[in-house]
Amino acid sequence: xxxxxxxxxxxxxxxxxxxxxxxxxxxxxxxxxxxxxxxxxxxxxxxxxxxxxxxxxxxxxxxxxxxxxxxxxxxxxxxxxxxxxxxxxxxxxxxxxxxxxxxxxxxxxxxxxxxxxxxxxxxxxxxxxxxxxxxxxxxxxxxxxx
Numbered sequence: 001x002x003x004x005x006x007x008x009x010x011x012x013x014x015x016x017x018x019x020x021x022x023x024x025x026x027x028x029x030x031x032x033x034x035x036x037x038x039x040x041x042x043x044x045x046x047x048x049x050x051x052x053x054x055x056x057x058x059x060x061x062x063x064x065x066x067x068x069x070x071x072x073x074x075x076x077x078x079x080x081x082x083x084x085x086x087x088x089x090x091x092x093x094x095x096x097x098x099x100x101x102x103x104x105x106x107x108x109x110x111x112x113x114x115x116x117x118x119x120x121x122x123x124x125x126x127x128x129x130x131x132x133x134x135x136x137x138x139x140x141x142x143x144x145x146x
């Protein structure tokens with residue numbers, strides 16, 4: 001299974017205003033730990049940084065929102081864009097957030113899109129599985145159209 005031992009990725013991979021941190025687990029999964037505000041004022045720098053992460057050779061990406069103090073609709077749109085680009089590159093994706101951030105995603109209508117995890121271990125497992133939630137029991141199948 002996974003251990004929660006993460007190593008910082010070298011300084012060549014800059015983060016805007018030094019706020020955010022990039023970590024890598026033993027399996028090569030990248031964890032982008034976002035901090036501070038994720039909003040209109042920080043969106044351009046953060047978008048450039050997240051885009052640069054796609055150039056790194058990694059089987060999957062985890063975005064950790066837990067240290068984020070504030071996120072607005074611009075920040076959520078940025079995360080949706082990053083998720084789409086990660087999945088288009090056929091890599092795993094997982095979003096890690098706290099209960100308050102889950103309520104925000106629910107209010108924004110993106111909770112079902114992101115299906116966030118509550119623990120780092122669960123996020124790493126999901127990213128390693130290609131971004132699909134790890135389901136126990138019977139395999140999930142979509143309901144037939146009505």
